[in-house]
Amino acid sequence: MSESSIIEKDIGQHGTHDAMESKPQMPSKDIMVLSKLSRCLTKITAGAGALVLFINVVVVFTSVIWRYALHSPLHWAEEVARALMIALVFFGVATSTGRGGHIGVDLFLRFLPDYARPYVVHASRWILVLVSVGLVVSSFSLVEASLLQTTETGLPQVIYVAPVFIGSAVMLIAALEHAFRERARVVLISALVIAGLAVAGYIKLSLMNDPSSAAAILMLFCFVVGILAGVPIAFTLGMSAMVFFICDPSLPFVFFSQQVAAGVDHFVLLAIPFFLLAGAAMEVNGMSTRLVELIVRGMGKFRGGLNMTTVLAMAFFSGISGSKLADVAAVGGVLMPAVRRAKQDGEEAAGVFAASAVMAETIPPCVNLIVLGFVANISIGALFIAGLVPAACLLVLLLIAANIFGHRIDISAAYPILRPRKQLLLGAAVGLIMILMIGRGVVAGIATSTEISAFAVVYALVVGRLAFGELTLKATVKLFVDIAAMSGVLLFIVACATSLSYVLTIQMIPQMIAELLVSIGFSYGAWLFLILTIVILIIFGAVLEGAPALIIFAPILVPIAIQLGFDPLHFGIVMILAMGFGLFSPPIGLGLYTTCAICGVEMKNVIKPMAKYLAVVLVGIIVVALLPIITVWLPRIMGY
Structure with missing residues (x-):
């Protein structure tokens, strides 16, 4: 599927x-x-x-x-x-x-x-x-x-x-x-x-x-x-x-x-359905199953190997699909059967999926990075680069936590029938080339993110078909039908959020909020403004999902942050991480509901085992927020 x-x-x-x-x-x-x-x-x-x-x-x-x-x-x-x-x-x-x-x-x-x-x-x-x-x-x-x-x-x-x-x-x-x-x-x-x-x-x-x-x-x-x-x-x-x-x-x-x-x-915004389509094509043609099996066989010998595989696989697929819900679906659909065969805790695995999805929010080509760049007039290429180091920091923290809290597994139980290693390496190589193509194209200014995403679609369909031969004509047609429907759902949210944002602007509500937050920032310090921003976005990220919350709040908050001395790239990445944390956090995070459904577990049973991983992610977000150099260092080197 x-x-x-x-x-x-x-x-x-x-x-x-x-x-x-x-x-x-x-x-x-x-x-x-x-x-x-x-x-x-x-x-x-x-x-x-x-x-x-x-x-x-x-x-x-x-x-x-x-x-x-x-x-x-x-x-x-x-x-x-x-x-x-x-x-x-x-x-x-x-x-x-x-x-x-x-x-x-x-x-x-x-x-x-x-x-x-x-x-x-x-x-x-x-x-x-x-x-x-x-x-x-x-x-x-x-x-x-x-x-x-x-x-x-x-x-x-x-x-x-x-x-x-x-x-x-x-x-x-x-x-x-x-x-x-x-x-x-x-x-x-x-x-x-x-x-x-x-x-x-x-x-x-x-x-x-x-x-x-x-x-x-x-x-x-x-x-x-x-x-x-x-x-x-x-x-x-x-x-x-x-x-x-x-x-x-x-x-x-x-x-x-x-x-x-x-x-x-x-x-x-065309980059959103295009990246979704490219990621789905790579999943349908069998690359995801090969990649996940390769990581499991490499990491399985370590303590917490399956949890570490989840973290790494989520990071990898975030550079392909662009959508965190698509990432969870792609990796969860492939990895959860192995989790059950290895007799691992399904609730903890779901918690790791959710925490890893938060980590992967700033790995390009994330949908929310594209939306943020669009509504806040920030270079999408710069945001893509700015999100890499914070994501790498959270990745390392989650790998350490997965190793500490996880258990060893029997690889032969997880995968009774092993594919030839050459097939697995080929699958990883095809996906890696696609990620490098996306990153190089955007960073070098060869084409816009939308144009690069169109190339990614053609690459995923043509190269994936030639490399694996699993993407049949019938599967390709179904792929386009499903992604068109899913794109309609995601972008209709963006459309309606834009309409509501227009109404709020007419009512001068953004200006009133801006004046209040500016006064708080100048009276009590810019860092209090940043803390309030994180809290607000965690709450609204949980109930609104990322895109509508960004469309409503980014035009208000980003100019204030710049006025208070924050770098827009740093502030934007903090916004994305805060909303991602809300989206995958109990008790109302929409992303967590999706994760639990895909993993076949109930949310009430996931909250306790996932708490430690969410705590690790929250600590990482706070560190990224307090140390702007983590976010702006790489973009400055690249000339942004």
């Missing part, structure tokens, strides 16, 4: 709470028709998303070849790539909605009485319907406004906005199908509760002389309730922004879909 399909399965459990459903009612004829329609449209958007992703790789790869080999840049390539990017996101999120694959926090639901939980869970499905309706209505107006407009190169403007409407419409049908997939009583009562809240909000606004004055309060209310109710993160963010646009009559509602689309209308 590919890493993308593993993640799709896992986040579906946390996002739509299928595991917590009551027994569904037998569907009526109308519901069956809706289900068939949803499945059909989901298949269409899945295929369209895969095709769009493939064409985008070809466009970006070809544009680089044309520029360097033929000295004739394709001026239209970036505009086409950006339009395809928007199509990829909305076709992908429509596919994921049909599959039930969205990320949410369901921890708080466990505190509800058993009789109330199904109603709250199901109410979150109606939120998906409402946000989808808002996007359909808003994007329809956006399509109408763009029909007679053209881009800078003369392309019709509608190519940017039509996918928003199409994807949102398919997403609405899929969300409705999921909303009706339950007992009639639960469907009806949850719908009435949502409708009642909407009517109460409308009456409240209609009685006010200035409805816009309540917009910020209602937005905050929707955000908090959405998080507590387990609404998928993207739709919590989208609902909060949508409510603001509805409440403020001075803002046309078309701004809602416009800002959501604008959130992913950036060439640099």
Whole structure:
């Protein structure tokens, strides 16, 4: 199973709470028709998303070849790539909605009485319907406004906005199908509760002389309730922004879909699906299994060999996939069977996975490094380099901890059938060359991170196919379909976070926070500001995941940090590590839920064995925060 399909399965459990459903009612004829329609449209958007992703790789790869080999840049390539990017996101999120694959926090639901939980869970499905309706209505107006407009190169403007409407419409049908997939009583009562809240909000606004004055309060209310109710993160963010646009009559509602689309209308963000695709290709073609087996056979003779293998494998794959959830899926899916065969503690192994994922947050080409560079106007190449030494420090600390707390294993039990060593070395060499290609390309300025990621995709598909012969045509097609859907999930979070960030800017909230933090920094010292930043980002990193937290906080915090004398590279790396710590920490870290699902363990049993590894990581983060030289030394040598 590919890493993308593993993640799709896992986040579906946390996002739509299928595991917590009551027994569904037998569907009526109308519901069956809706289900068939949803499945059909989901298949269409899945295929369209895969095709769009493939064409985008070809466009970006070809544009680089044309520029360097033929000295004739394709001026239209970036505009086409950006339009395809928007199509990829909305076709992908429509596919994921049909599959039930969205990320949410369901921890708080466990505190509800058993009789109330199904109603709250199901109410979150109606939120998906409402946000989808808002996007359909808003994007329809956006399509109408763009029909007679053209881009800078003369392309019709509608190519940017039509996918928003199409994807949102398919997403609405899929969300409705999921909303009706339950007992009639639960469907009806949850719908009435949502409708009642909407009517109460409308009456409240209609009685006010200035409805816009309540917009910020209602937005905050929707955000908090959405998080507590387990609404998928993207739709919590989208609902909060949508409510603001509805409440403020001075803002046309078309701004809602416009800002959501604008959130992913950036060439640099293409690096995210491209790196995900390259990493998944390397996993599907068998490189991950060869690499992990090679490390186990090399480290297995040491005390804590399997735990040390986990740490090293996570570091290695972080330089390929770009996504920490993909890293956990790729390495966990391969290594956990060996852990069980060797009769090692699965809960401790899951804890090591989570701690190693935090360590690997700053190893390029991390998705969050790309997002941070984009939103805070920091060189992505410089961030890639700046993250290496801090990651190496955390890597050494975790290896020491794994050696101290781990146990010896019997390699023959972990791997009863051993591959020839030449095969294992070949797998490691292919992956290492890819990492060196990425690093050299970005550092030397040969191409942008997006262009390098396109080369990485071509390398992973072509060289991986030639080296191992395991990447069949059918597996390649499935790979593109799965990565298109996963990219839609991740980037739709970015899109909705951008929309909410726009709303916060209108309300001058970033400026107010900035003034408060600047006063704290100058009154009590810059280091108190840094400590507060770490605490804030650990908390929000746990509930928001990395990208939306970065989009909201980085534009606020980075300028303040510079004003207080911090180097932006140092401060940015500390931000990434703090959010990673929150993402994989109990009790609400989304990444930890994913890790436990992949490892087949319960989170309550993981907390105790993983505490020592998280403590080691936290100490490492504090050291990196207190010693800026660890972060800025290498970039300065490289000329940044």
